[in-house]
Amino acid sequence: VYNFAAGPATLPESVLLKAQSELYNYRGSGMSIMEMSHRGKEFDAVIKKAESDLRTLLSISDDFAVLFFQGGATTQFAAVPLNLCKLEDHTDYIVTGSWSDKAFKEAQKFCKPSLIWSGKAEKYTKIPSFDEIQQNPDAKYLHICGNETIHGVEFKDYPETKNQTSILVADMSSNFCSKPVDVSKFGVIYAGAQKNVGPSGVTIVIVRRDLMGDAQPITPVMLDYKTQSDHASLYNTPPCYGIYFCGLVFEDLLDQGGLEAVERKNAKKAGILYDAIDGSGGFYVCPVEKSVRSLMNVPFTLQKSELEKKFIEEAAKEGMVQLKGHRSVGGVRASIYNAMPLAGVEKLVAFLKDFQARHP
Numbered sequence: 001v002y003n004f005a006a007g008p009a010t011l012p013e014s015v016l017l018k019a020q021s022e023l024y025n026y027r028g029s030g031m032s033i034m035e036m037s038h039r040g041k042e043f044d045a046v047i048k049k050a051e052s053d054l055r056t057l058l059s060i061s062d063d064f065a066v067l068f069f070q071g072g073a074t075t076q077f078a079a080v081p082l083n084l085c086k087l088e089d090h091t092d093y094i095v096t097g098s099w100s101d102k103a104f105k106e107a108q109k110f111c112k113p114s115l116i117w118s119g120k121a122e123k124y125t126k127i128p129s130f131d132e133i134q135q136n137p138d139a140k141y142l143h144i145c146g147n148e149t150i151h152g153v154e155f156k157d158y159p160e161t162k163n164q165t166s167i168l169v170a171d172m173s174s175n176f177c178s179k180p181v182d183v184s185k186f187g188v189i190y191a192g193a194q195k196n197v198g199p200s201g202v203t204i205v206i207v208r209r210d211l212m213g214d215a216q217p218i219t220p221v222m223l224d225y226k227t228q229s230d231h232a233s234l235y236n237t238p239p240c241y242g243i244y245f246c247g248l249v250f251e252d253l254l255d256q257g258g259l260e261a262v263e264r265k266n267a268k269k270a271g272i273l274y275d276a277i278d279g280s281g282g283f284y285v286c287p288v289e290k291s292v293r294s295l296m297n298v299p300f301t302l303q304k305s306e307l308e309k310k311f312i313e314e315a316a317k318e319g320m321v322q323l324k325g326h327r328s329v330g331g332v333r334a335s336i337y338n339a340m341p342l343a344g345v346e347k348l349v350a351f352l353k354d355f356q357a358r359h360p
């Protein structure tokens, strides 16, 4: 099937097959990665290679630590304020959809966040222009969600923080490694793996080293960036198999020519799908402002909403599964992450046209 799920999501077939071939007996060790000590030489090589390949992919300098966490991106909603500011500190949040809204609400427990821009009134179909946002002069950081998985809005470039002590923090869960990013513009980037780079259970945190070491005293040890960095993500037992799998995906992305090549493929896939929606004469509608449409998650509705259920059921019968929109917004959502082949999107586009022709 072609799997359009938002996450956990489709993974590259070649990587799954490689993992399968190594599942039972990892490279002659007689053990599975799942059965090995996380402090043994095999896993040590796995985690180091995963980190080094990710550094190559995103050109991450040594000024940044690359950490592998558990707990999902949701846990980072708390870890960010716990590590970067004090309970009484001001921070800025831009809310462009459900995920940045959750991050903003969680931060209220650990600092004094201000909602400096919200797209709620326009049903989260926009990204603010940078002169539209008023940053607080004393904010410790500015938090954004790089790509809103449910609403399908994506930052195409990133705001500058206004004051020197403030830093930019981004949840990139659903567009991580889908395109090149200038990591040096950020203080922290975090991403759950389960969309573009692996199975759920691994969360990647890229953090500028000088921002670590001043966490709030109440910070659980497992959420302290400095502790994880000092122990090379091995303070406790890490999600070994997930990290191994992410490493295989990073290798595959490098083999594809790196993130510029990956972005070109993603832009092509998204382009044909949005063109089909926009060219349907209103039969299908994508509500998101064109300039900020996500390359990863394409939400749309059918003008005749009573046909949506049928659309999703018939698509599934033709091998295009998990197209149902998020329960909070309804409609249809096609998630077309790195591992979705062009052929899958072409098949969906052909189905869109055929379904429309059958329902005049």
Ligand code: PLP
Pocket: 007, 071, 072, 073, 074, 075, 099, 145, 147, 148, 149, 150, 171, 172, 173, 174, 192
């Ligand atoms: N942020 C974004 C953009 C997401 O898409 C998701 C999950 O889909 C999350 C955060 C939450 O991630 P997790 O389930 O790993 O906590």
